[in-house]
Amino acid sequence: KQEVTQIPAALSVPEGENLVLNCSFTDSAIYNLQWFRQDPGKGLTSLLLIQSSQREQTSGRLNASLDKSSGRSTLYIAASQPGDSATYLCAVYTGTASKLTFGTGTRLQVTL
Amino acid sequence: NAGVTQTPKFQVLKTGQSMTLQCAQDMNHNSMYWYRQDPGMGLRLIYYSASEGTTDKGEVPNGYNVSRLNKREFSLRLESAAPSQTSVYFCASSEAVGQYEQYFGPGTRLTVT
Numbered sequence: 001k002q003e004v005t006q007i008p009a010a011l012s013v014p015e016g017e018n019l020v021l022n023c024s025f026t027d028s029a030i031y032n033l034q035w036f037r038q039d040p041g042k043g044l045t046s047l048l049l050i051q052s053s054q055r056e057q058t059s060g061r062l063n064a065s066l067d068k069s070s071g072r073s074t075l076y077i078a079a080s081q082p083g084d085s086a087t088y089l090c091a092v093y094t095g096t097a098s099k100l101t102f103g104t105g106t107r108l109q110v111t112l
Numbered sequence: 113n114a115g116v117t118q119t120p121k122f123q124v125l126k127t128g129q130s131m132t133l134q135c136a137q138d139m140n141h142n143s144m145y146w147y148r149q150d151p152g153m154g155l156r157l158i159y160y161s162a163s164e165g166t167t168d169k170g171e172v173p174n175g176y177n178v179s180r181l182n183k184r185e186f187s188l189r190l191e192s193a194a195p196s197q198t199s200v201y202f203c204a205s206s207e208a209v210g211q212y213e214q215y216f217g218p219g220t221r222l223t224v225t
Contacts, residue, residue, distance in 0.1 A: 004154070031211045043116075043202060044155075044216040051211055091155075093210065099170060100214060102154040 002027045002094045006103035013080055014111050021075040021106045023090035028068050034100070035064050035075050036089040044089065048075070080110045114138055116217035118203050124223045125193045133188040133220050135203030143206045144186035145214065146170075146178060148199040155202065161186055162209045193224045 003026045013019050023033070032051045036044040048057045048064040050073070056065040063076040073090060087107045091100040116137045125131055137144065145160040147170075157170030161180040175197060177189045186205075190197055201220045206212040 034213060036216075041221075043218040044204075046213050046215060049213045089155075095210065099157045099160070100155075102156075104152060104154045 002030075002092060002101040004090060004092055004101050004103035006088075006090060006106050008106060009104070010107040010109075012109040012111060015080060015082060017080050017110075018076065018078050019080055019108070021077070021088050021090075021108070023073040023075070023103055025071045025073075025092045025101070027092075027094055028071050029094060030068065031093040031095050033064075033066055033073050033090060033092045035062075035073075036091065038087045038089060038105070040087075047088075077108075080108075082110050082112060085109050116203055116205055116215055118201075118217040118220050120220060121218065122221050124225065125190075126225055127194060129193050130189065130191050131193065132190075133201055133203075133222075134185070135187065135217060136185045137203075137205040137215070138184065139205060139215065140183070141205040141207055141215075142183070143209045143212075144180065145204040145206075146176075146186070146188045147202045147204065148172065149202060149219075150199050158188065158201075160209070190222075193222075195224045198222060198224045 034049045035047045050057045050066045061078040087105040089105045091102040119134045142163045146158040147155040149155045159178040161167045164183045203217040204214045206214045
């Protein structure tokens, strides 16, 4: 059974810092990995989708990498801003289960 | 484009009552999903519809039924609500199942007393 872990559960950084969020998964037979952002009381916003054949994806200040063989992904946020404060979720699509399996998220706070 | 919309935003039910959560998407996606989100447990798949006319169980289907009304709409029904169904419910859609990005609605916060 696929399990997805995100460490740390919470993170507080001062504005301007570069930071890395971690995601690990137990079954490397994934089709893709998706990073989401969730603001309090809101839905999920898709940030980046990495297919299993890709190593990384970039969007603006965000860069996500994928190492399937080691079961790891990282989300790098450059020059963090208070508006980046949110919970970040990673999810992997495992073909055998035909579903996304989500981690429980990292709650990020960027302080002034 | 509104993306994925859900109604209602909030709902309080008494144990044993029934209700239907509505979801619609305007992206011409083939696949739609219902998830629930509980503290400390992440999002879990309840049911999904790979294409119009098909539905399949997810990880936690007990106590729920779904209807794929047409390509745009996918509803989730609680026939006899229980306190264990207190949760935030999210609908999502994607072009197809598999290697496609999923887009989520704003959620319905349901409390069963």
